[in-house]
Amino acid sequence: MRDRNGSLFASERQEEIYARARRDGRVDSAGLAAELGVSHETIRRDLKYLEDIELLRRVHGGAILVDRLQFVPDLAERSLSMAEEKRAIGAAALSVIPDEGTVILDSGTTTARLAEALPADIRLTVLTNSLPITQTLLDRPHIEILNLGGRVNRRTRSTSESWALHALSEVSVDVAVLGASGLSVRRGLTTSDQHESAVKRAMIKAARRVVVLADHSKFGADLLSIVAPLPELDLLITDDGGDPAARQELAAAGLAVEVIGTDRSRPA
Numbered sequence: 630m631r632d633r634n635g636s637l638f639a640s641e642r643q644e645e646i647y648a649r650a651r652r653d654g655r656v657d658s659a660g661l662a663a664e665l666g667v668s669h670e671t672i673r674r675d676l677k678y679l680e681d682i683e684l685l686r687r688v689h690g691g692a693i694l695v696d697r698l699q700f701v702p703d704l705a706e707r708s709l710s711m712a713e714e715k716r717a718i719g720a721a722a723l724s725v726i727p728d729e730g731t732v733i734l735d736s737g738t739t740t741a742r743l744a745e746a747l748p749a750d751i752r753l754t755v756l757t758n759s760l761p762i763t764q765t766l767l768d769r770p771h772i773e774i775l776n777l778g779g780r781v782n783r784r785t786r787s788t789s790e791s792w793a794l795h796a797l798s799e800v801s802v803d804v805a806v807l808g809a810s811g812l813s814v815r816r817g818l819t820t821s822d823q824h825e826s827a828v829k830r831a832m833i834k835a836a837r838r839v840v841v842l843a844d845h846s847k848f849g850a851d852l853l854s855i856v857a858p859l860p861e862l863d864l865l866i867t868d869d870g871g872d873p874a875a876r877q878e879l880a881a882a883g884l885a886v887e888v889i890g891t892d893r894s895r896p897a
Contacts, residue, residue, distance in 0.1 A: 639675070642665055642667070642671075642675060643675050643678060643679060645665070646661060646672075646675055646676070646679060646685075646692075647679060647684055647685070649661075650679075650684075650685055650692065650693070650694045651694060654693060654694055654846065655688070655691055655692065655693040655694065655846060656676075656685075656691045656692050657690060657691040657871075657872065658672050658673065658676065658690055658691045658692075659690070659872075660691075661675075661691075676691070676692045679692065680692065683695055686850075686851075688813070688848070688849030688850055688851075689813070689848065689849035689872070689874070689875050689878060690849065690871070690872040690874065690875055691849075691872075693849070693850055711844040711845075711846055711868075714844040714845070714868035714870060715738055715739045715742045715842075715844060716742050717868060717889045717890075718739055718742065718743075718842050718843075718844065718866050718867065718868060718889055719739055719740070719741075719742025719743040719744075719745065719746050719842065720742070720743075720746045721866055721887065721889045722743045722746075722806060722840065722842055722866050723743070723746055723747070725804055725806065725838070725840050725864065725866075726743075726747070726751070726753065726804070726806075727753075727803050727804065728751060728752060728753070729752045729753065730753060730754070730802075730803040730804070731753075731754045731756070731800075731801075731802040731803050732753060732754070732755050732756070732802060732803060732804050732805070732806065733755075733756045733757065733797075733802050733804070733805040733806065733832045733835065733836060734755055734756070734757040734759065734762050734806050735757070735758065735759070735805070735806060735807040735808050735828075735829060735832060736757070736758050736759035736761075736762070736785055736786065736787030736788075736808065736825070737759070737785075737807075737808025737809075737842070738808070739808050739842040739843065739844065740759065740762065740806055740807070740808045740842055741759065741761050741762055741765065743806060743842065744757075744759075744761075744762040744765045744766060745765055747766070747769060747772070749768075749769060749770075750771060751769065751771060751772065752771045752772070753769075753771070753772045753773070754772070754773045754775065755772055755773070755774055755775065756775045756776075756777060756796075756797075756800065756802065757774070757775075757776060757777065758776075758777040758779070758787045758788045758789065758793050758828055759786065759787050760776075760781070760786040760787065760788070761786050763776050775796075776788070777792070777793040777796045777797065777828075778792040778793060778796060779791065779792035779793035779794075779828075780792075780824070782822070782824075782825070785822075785825070787825065787828075788828075789822075789824040789825050789827070789828045790824055790827075793828050793831070794827060794828065794831050797828070797831035797832060797834070797835050798831065798834075798835075800835050801835060801836075801837070802835055802836050802837070803836070803837055803838065804836055804837070804838040804839070804840060805832040805833060805835065805836030805838070805839050805840070806840045806841075806842060807829055807832060807833070807839065807840070807841050807842070807856075808841075808842060808843070809841050809842070809843035809847045810847065810850065810852050811847055811849075811850030811851055811852040812841065812843050812847050812848055812849075812850070812865070812879070813848070813849050813850065813851050814859065814878055814879060814882045815851065816851040816855055816858075817855060817856065817857050817858035817859045817861070817862070818841060818855075818856040818857045818858075818859075818862060819850070819851055819852040819853070819854060819855050819856060820852055820853075820854050820856055821852045821853050821854065822853075822854065823853070823854045825854075826854035826855070826856050829856045829857070830856055830857060833856075833857055833861055833862075838863050838864075839857075839861065839862050839863050839864075840862075840863060840864045840865075840866065841862050841864070841865045841866070842866050842867075843865060843866075843867055844867060844868050844870070845867060845868055845869075845870045845871030845872075845875065845876070846871070848867075848871065848872075848875040848876070848879070849875060859879070859882050859883060859884045860883060862884055863885065864884075864885045864886075864887060865879060865884055865885065865886045865887070866887045866889065867886065867887070867888060867889065868888070868889055868890075869888050869889065869890045876888060
């Protein structure tokens with residue numbers, strides 16, 4: 630039903646917002662206001678109501694699904710999300726890989742795209758907790774692969790806990806390339822799994838430079854476990870989608886941001 634001005638009633642509008650969040654994982658405030666024909670303040674109240682009943686969590690520029698804050702999607706599902714953006718980010722991240730250097734590649738679908746982009750003749754030592762990345766690098770004859778070991782998470786195809794932490798405590802590498810589940814000015818880098826968060830922290834400690842690969846859908850999300858505040862991260866490589874203000878906020882907080890477009894790189 631609609632009111633006398635032709636707009637949806639509040640309950641119907643909130644159902645529509647929630648349906649979009651279920652479909653896309655997040656909603657954009659400006660887009661909702663334009664598409665539903667209501668003011669930004671009306672959308673703000675709707676999102677607050679949906680947050681109050683624990684269906685959404687408000688983030689910069691919109692809201693994300695609460696389910697996303699609590700559970701890690703299956704690896705195959707995550708691989709399909711933002712696929713083009715992840716490929717572009719992974720290809721751009723080749724610039725941070727030192728030839729004949731030592732690199733940590735964190736588990737994740739975007740770091741996996743970087744592994745796929747590595748040239749066949751590159752000489753490198755790679756430490757990783759990702760089973761798919763290990764499999765990919767087996768075809769690179771000049772890459773020495775050190776799998777970190779530990780308990781295997783079947784959903785993320787990654788290893789964690791004490792074996793991985795012990796291995797990382799005994800190494801020093803040129804660069805650690807991390808994936809991200811959430812990234813915000815307030816909480817920094819976050820993830821939903823405490824065991825994987827501990828491994829990411831150990832990766833940061835072992836590296837002289839820390840690079841984060843994250844598509845724009847991760848901005849503003851604060852998940853359960855804090856990995857590191859922004860000052861511990863040296864560079865973010867991301868795509869040019871979403872709200873530019875979200876990238877600008879991260880850059881204003883002191884994080885170096887490299888934005889990858891379809892055909893070129895440009896500063897935030």
